[in-house]
Amino acid sequence: MRKTVAVAATVALFGALTACGGGEAESGGPVTLRMTTWSANPDHVKLFDAIAAEYKTTHPDVTVKFDALPFENYTTTVTTQIAGGNAPDIAWILEGAAPDFVASGALTPLDDSIEDAADLAPTATALWKQDGKLMGYPFSTSPFGVFVNTDLLKKAGQTLPTGDQWTWDNASKVAAATAAKTGKQGLVVRDFDYKDWTNLATVFRGWGAEAWTADGKTCGFDQPPMVDAMTFLHKAIFTDKALPAPGVAADFFAGESAMTIAQISRASLLKEDGFGWTLVPLPAGPSGSYAVIGQGGIGVLKKGKNAAAAQEFVKFFTSPANSAKLAQFFPPPRQSQLNADTLAKANPLLKPEQLQDVVIDGIENGVVKPSHAGSAEINQAVRSGLDPLWKPGADVTGVLKGVCTAINPLLAK
Structure with missing residues (x-):
């Protein structure tokens, strides 16, 4: 019930974002900027604070504070703050919420706030533009890869498939065999936890499946590619035991699973x-090789109290120099920095070939996780619709038809 209320509130809030006036006028005196993020990772925070401290040396009247909010309720919390008159000056925005933020009029255009904007990859900025204007800066354009615990595989007598043999069928077999032999878990789709279904795009797009059509108007869950992909997942979970069952937690970075699907920013969780371990691209599916990208954008809120000062800080935060620093965790949208040599300097834990295969090739060939206007309501409907799937003996086709019945009216809005 709490989740339903939160979704309803978020939907209502996006409709009201432009109904009220902007933030209070800036005083011209000392300014404290508040930037919401969804990461409290100490390494991330240390880097953000260092960038803010450097900015303060040339802007002594500006203090930047980073406000880390829980990931699961991040968008709802930010939109509640906006509607309640407590809008952040700058906000990270999840790719799933980008269509709502961009279309709502809540953001200030950033075209004049980005250095060397021509260097930004068109594929990276597509989701963040409206009427040709850049409404958000995609500071993180990060393909998903598979981290593999090579010690655990060796202990189980398993070998990581390579080349043409690196397929979902073989990945599932290795994960299941390792789990059975070691008592650990097999493959974990990180941050899915039977809640955030959008992370399953890292699997189902291997079958050429899509949540909805390219125009966003028609559900794709009941189509054969999605039925086949979800049938594979169901079997991998409940028959083969290759993936953890509902309610089973396993942290790859604590040595609790053989593999995990995650982005390169997670490499900071690995201990010397x-x-x-190694990092490899997503396995090929029946439709061939593919890549899936998660994006995070930065937006300046119109209803923030210091929009002009916020734009100036965003210009500094997203500069080529700071973009190179952020590349340690967040692959940049700048084409000049998307090469193995540049990324290797910021990611010493990763080998140049890993950065090339997973990150650079992934950005060039990948597609962004599912996003849609009204994402909060749609995502909750999909999650509820998929709940009956996560039990033994589920009617996969019937469940997926039910998902489409639930979301088609929402897609048509």
Whole structure:
């Protein structure tokens, strides 16, 4: 019930974002900027604080504070703050919420706030533009890859498939065999946890499946590619035991699973004295090789109290120099920085070939996770619709037809 209320509130809030006036006028005196993020990772925070401290040396009257909010309710919290008159000056925006933020009029155009904007990859900025204007800066354009615990595979007598053999069928077999032999878990779709279904796009797009058509108007869950992909997932979970069952938690970075699907920013969780590991692209599916990208954008809120000062800080935060620093965790949208040499300097844990295969090739060939206007309501409907799927003996086709029945009216809005 709380989740339903939160979704309803978010839907209502997006409709009201432009109904009220902007933030209070800036005083011209000392300014404190508040920037909401969804990461409290100490390494991330340390980097953000360092960038803010450097900015303060040339802007002594400006203090930047980073407000880390829980990921699961991030968008709802930010939109509640906006509607309640407590809008942040700058906000990270999830790719799923980008269509709502961009279309709502809540954001200030950033065309004049980005240095060397021509360097931004068109594929990276597509989701963040409206009427030709850049409404959000995609500071993180990060393909998903598979981290593999090579020590655990060796202990189980398993070998990581390579080349043409790196397929979903073979990945599932290795994950299941390793889990059975070691008592650990097999493959974890990180941050899915049977809640955030959009992370399953890292799997189902291997079958050429889409949540909805390109125009966003028609559900794709009941189509054969999605039925086949979800049938594979169901079997991998409940028959083969290749993936953790509902209610089972396993942290790859604590050595609790053989593999996990995640982005390169997660590499910071690996310990120098931990286990042997490698990073590889997503396995090929029946439709061939593919890549899936998660994006995070930065937006300046119109209803923030310091929009002009916020734009100036965003210009500094997103400069080529700071973009290179952020590349340690967040692959940049700048084409000049999307090469193995540049990324390797910021990511010493990753080998140049890993950065090329997973990140650079992934950005060039990948597609962004599902996003749609009204995402909060749609995502909740999909999640509820998929709930009956996560049990043994589920009617996969019937469940997916039910998802479409639930979301087609929402897609048509």
